[in-house]
Amino acid sequence: MAKDAIIQLEHLQKQFGNNAVLNDINMAVYPGQTVSIIGASGSGKSTMLRCINRLETPSGGRILFHGQDVQARGFKLADYRARVGMVFQSFNLFNNMTALENCMVGQITVQGVNRQQAKERAMQYLRKVGMEPYIHAKPRQLSGGQKQRVAIARALAMQPEVLLFDEPTSALDPQMVGEVLAVMRALAEEGLTMLVVTHEMAFARDVSDHVIFMADGVIAEEGTPAQLFESPREEKTKQFLSRFLQQ
Amino acid sequence: MAFLRDVYTILVEYYPQLLAGVKNTLLIALTGTVAGLLIGLLTGVVRTAPLSGNPMLRALHKILNAIIAVYVEIFRGTPMMVQAMVIYWGYAFATQGNTLALLPSGILIVSINTGAYMAEIVRGGIISIDRGQFEGAMSIGMSHTQTMLRVIIPQVLRNILPAVSNEFVINIKDTSVLNVIGVTELYYFAGIIKRQNFQTFQTYMVVCVLYFIMTFTITCLLRFVERKLEGKDTYTIFGSQSSSKAQIQIRNGEG
Numbered sequence: 001m002a003k004d005a006i007i008q009l010e011h012l013q014k015q016f017g018n019n020a021v022l023n024d025i026n027m028a029v030y031p032g033q034t035v036s037i038i039g040a041s042g043s044g045k046s047t048m049l050r051c052i053n054r055l056e057t058p059s060g061g062r063i064l065f066h067g068q069d070v071q072a073r074g075f076k077l078a079d080y081r082a083r084v085g086m087v088f089q090s091f092n093l094f095n096n097m098t099a100l101e102n103c104m105v106g107q108i109t110v111q112g113v114n115r116q117q118a119k120e121r122a123m124q125y126l127r128k129v130g131m132e133p134y135i136h137a138k139p140r141q142l143s144g145g146q147k148q149r150v151a152i153a154r155a156l157a158m159q160p161e162v163l164l165f166d167e168p169t170s171a172l173d174p175q176m177v178g179e180v181l182a183v184m185r186a187l188a189e190e191g192l193t194m195l196v197v198t199h200e201m202a203f204a205r206d207v208s209d210h211v212i213f214m215a216d217g218v219i220a221e222e223g224t225p226a227q228l229f230e231s232p233r234e235e236k237t238k239q240f241l242s243r244f245l246q247q
Numbered sequence: 248m249a250f251l252r253d254v255y256t257i258l259v260e261y262y263p264q265l266l267a268g269v270k271n272t273l274l275i276a277l278t279g280t281v282a283g284l285l286i287g288l289l290t291g292v293v294r295t296a297p298l299s300g301n302p303m304l305r306a307l308h309k310i311l312n313a314i315i316a317v318y319v320e321i322f323r324g325t326p327m328m329v330q331a332m333v334i335y336w337g338y339a340f341a342t343q344g345n346t347l348a349l350l351p352s353g354i355l356i357v358s359i360n361t362g363a364y365m366a367e368i369v370r371g372g373i374i375s376i377d378r379g380q381f382e383g384a385m386s387i388g389m390s391h392t393q394t395m396l397r398v399i400i401p402q403v404l405r406n407i408l409p410a411v412s413n414e415f416v417i418n419i420k421d422t423s424v425l426n427v428i429g430v431t432e433l434y435y436f437a438g439i440i441k442r443q444n445f446q447t448f449q450t451y452m453v454v455c456v457l458y459f460i461m462t463f464t465i466t467c468l469l470r471f472v473e474r475k476l477e478g479k480d481t482y483t484i485f486g487s488q489s490s491s492k493a494q495i496q497i498r499n500g501e502g
């Protein structure tokens with residue numbers, strides 16, 4: 001089973017100075033899975049995603065992509081990043097480009113796709129997230145939910161094998177959360193492999209195949225949504241979930 | 248009125264010199280500002296680039312950074328008039344009496360001097376771009392160079408345009424110091440005219456107005472460019488607003 005994993009973390013560690021943010025993280029993401037990561041603020045969820053995408057350099061352990069160490073000498077980082085997309089809480093769309101250009105530039109520069117093809121592919125994914133009418137808009141002219149949908153299209157346009165989401169709806173007004181979650185739900189149903197850090201418990205429960213609960217830099221508990229949400233074993237998990245249900 | 252008659256006489260009699268002076272002043276200021284901006288972009292990109300993992304490249308990069316820092320401090324910390332003398336006569340000294348052509352010397356000096364200011368302007372411009380822009384580009388696999396060229400520099404240029412315009416205006420005025428090495432810009436011609444007509448006040452009034460016309464025109468022109476670069480406030484909705492073609496129906500309020 002292990003060798004089939006798209007992404008596998010082995011004893012992953014990350015320290016910022018003497019602050020140990022990740023301690024011995026072990027996990028795997030398999031093709032077609034939607035894995036949700038939940039946990040309190042500061043538990044290291046973002047750091048873990050950023051390590052996977054190599055926006056942070058791990059302090060220890062290994063990250064394997066189809067069994068290949070992503071930190072090995074000669075590993076093609078640009079290719080890897082193109083195949084592992086990332087969607088940020090703060091969108092990070094390129095401010096100097098239209099929605100369409102945002103979805104084209106990576107294809108052209110990283111994958112060497114010609115303009116015409118890049119445009120067609122960009123249009124395909126912008127249509128998919130319902131943003132076709134806004135292809136000529138600049139990020140500053142879009143609402144938060146619209147920006148996030150463009151950001152998802154930008155990631156999809158690279159045709160990645162896995163998409164990482166770091167709290168994609170946390171910066172959004174409640175009425176915009178729905179439109180982004182709907183897009184993610186549809187992607188999950190299509191079988192896209194996704195690793196999602198989220199505070200949206202309903203999404204984690206209903207959409208994911210596997211849920212990971214992180215606390216203090218370790219995976220405190222993991223399992224199917226039913227296991228984790230209906231009958232959590234760990235005290236920490238129970239506390240975290242009950243606090244969420246109260247809100 | 249005697250004053251107006253004198254001014255009229257100066258304009259009629261010396262217009263070839265005045266025109267040549269205006270032309271050279273503009274030429275030196277414009278070329279110097281553009282070249283200075285290029286120096287600024289180059290040094291700004293070098294100084295903000297992440298250090299390489301390779302120890303050799305890393306050391307080289309650090310040396311380059313140090314050289315740039317020294318260059319910036321020296322050229323911002325000394326008067327351009329003195330720089331002009333040192334460079335022009337330094338070349339003559341080093342080559343035992345050869346001299347550089349005057350106009351190219353002037354352009355060179357203004358470029359190097361402006362470059363020192365632009366280096367700081369550009370570096371500030373790059374640093375002030377949100378980290379998210381870099382991370383967005385990195386997350387889809389773009390290299391640092393690609394990110395700089397496609398994402399960061401275009402935004403930096405737009406943000407620093409007011410500061411660049413300011414440098415241009417300063418350069419139009421400051422080319423006047425190049426008369427110390429004899430570059431034939433506007434101020435140099437003013438000196439010649441004054442020595443012929445002995446009308447110091449009238450001559451420098453004419454030159455003063457000419458400088459102002461140049462700087463004011465440039466300011467207005469660049470403001471206009473700035474507004475153009477702001478981009479349109481509107482965009483055209485592509486196809487129909489109802490997005491009936493969307494494959495995903497957006498269900499609002501769903502959680």
Ligand SMILES: Nc1ncnc2c1ncn2[C@@H]1O[C@H](COP(=O)(O)OP(=O)(O)OP(=O)(O)O)[C@@H](O)[C@H]1O
Nearest residue numbers: 016019021039040041042043044045046047048167
């Ligand atoms: N660049 C950094 N430098 C130093 N410390 C950092 C850095 N990034 C994160 N940290 C620290 O690492 C810890 C984990 O941060 P992280 O952002 O991964 O948490 P999180 O689980 O994503 O929290 P949240 O739910 O609030 O997003 C925090 O204590 C944070 O202060």
Ligand SMILES: [Mg+2]
Nearest residue numbers: 045046047167
């Ligand atoms: Mg986070």
